[in-house]
Amino acid sequence: MHDSPPTLIDADELQALLDAVPDIVFFVKDHSGRYTHANLTLVRRLGLAKRADVVGRSVDEVFPPKLGSRYAAQDRRVLAGQRIHDQLEMHIFPNRVAGWCLTSKRPLISGERVVGLIGISRDLAQPDGRHPGYDRLRNVLDHLESHFDEPVRMQALADLAGLSLSQLERQFRRVFQLSPQQWLTRLRIEAAMQRLRGPDTIAAIGHACGFTDQSAFARQFKATVGITPRNYRKLHPLGSAEPT
Structure with missing residues (x-):
């Protein structure tokens, strides 16, 4: 008897899984660029108290104006069908700590239509000095x-x-x-x-x-x-x- 193939993880499950990961920001946005999902790492880095403070809002509403406009422009490219892979970025958090990360975003497609986007930003860790290379x-x-x-x-x-x-x-x-x-x-x-x-x-x-x-x-x-x-x-x- 063969095992049945695994079911795809939906956004709610992925969000819950990544709530416990402090070095990864996870998000999903609708076709208008409004957040539908945001893990708790993102919520905390925005200096907000709960997920509801993010969901339903756009980057222009949760980031400082100059950063918000930049992220909104990036989102528009993805919603037009472009993929972003390992974009090197510096994020500055509410406590003014600056950190490097790699951001990836891809469009979410239903049928032939882009209905939103999904993305992550991964903090860069220290180099692996134990690696043989x-x-x-x-x-x-x-x-x-x-x-x-x-x-x-x-x-x-x-x-x-x-x-x-x-x-x-x-x-x-x-x-x-x-x-x-x-x-x-x-x-x-x-x-x-x-x-x-x-x-x-x-x-x-x-x-x-x-x-x-x-x-x-x-x-x-x-x-x-x-x-x-x-x-x-x-x-x-x-x-x-x-x-x-």
């Missing part, structure tokens, strides 16, 4: 940290590790949860966030952090942090402390 990648990491402000060729990183490009990508993701390019972006954005608390111009900061021009810097910063460098500077005046 860690020591080999240490040279790559040191090189990126020393030269993030310069043009970096992925083939040069692979050569440094004695790996092919595909091997470098696979091993880097296993140890650091990011691709080498994502790690480079992270280093550049972190450096830019620190410099934006100083007196340098935004164009000078972008150049000093390895971006080809100010528009490329502004696009990448907004895609990663959620707001433009100019607006980030307004939120963090000259000499203010770095969120940790």
Whole structure:
């Protein structure tokens, strides 16, 4: 006698399962971008008391305006049929703690119509220093940290590790949860966030952090942090402390 195939987990069950996971934000939204499901991790990070404070509302209603508009634009892309996979983002929580995560979203389709979206954001953990490939990648990491402000060729990183490009990508993701390019972006954005608390111009900061021009810097910063460098500077005046 054969076992019957497992039934698909519905959104209510998935939400209940992920309520107990503190490093994953889970959500489902309808075709208008309103939350229908949100795990308790998301509720708490929004600084709200209960799930009912989130369900039925849009990102514009639960996030600060500049972040809400950015997330709403991302949702519109997904509701138009696009998938987002492991988008590197920085989230800033109500206690002003900043943390890196990877966000994935996909449309929910009924028949031939998009009826909503489902997504998760996973916090990035510390690199796995016990992984057998860690020591080999240490040279790559040191090189990126020393030269993030310069043009970096992925083939040069692979050569440094004695790996092919595909091997470098696979091993880097296993140890650091990011691709080498994502790690480079992270280093550049972190450096830019620190410099934006100083007196340098935004164009000078972008150049000093390895971006080809100010528009490329502004696009990448907004895609990663959620707001433009100019607006980030307004939120963090000259000499203010770095969120940790």
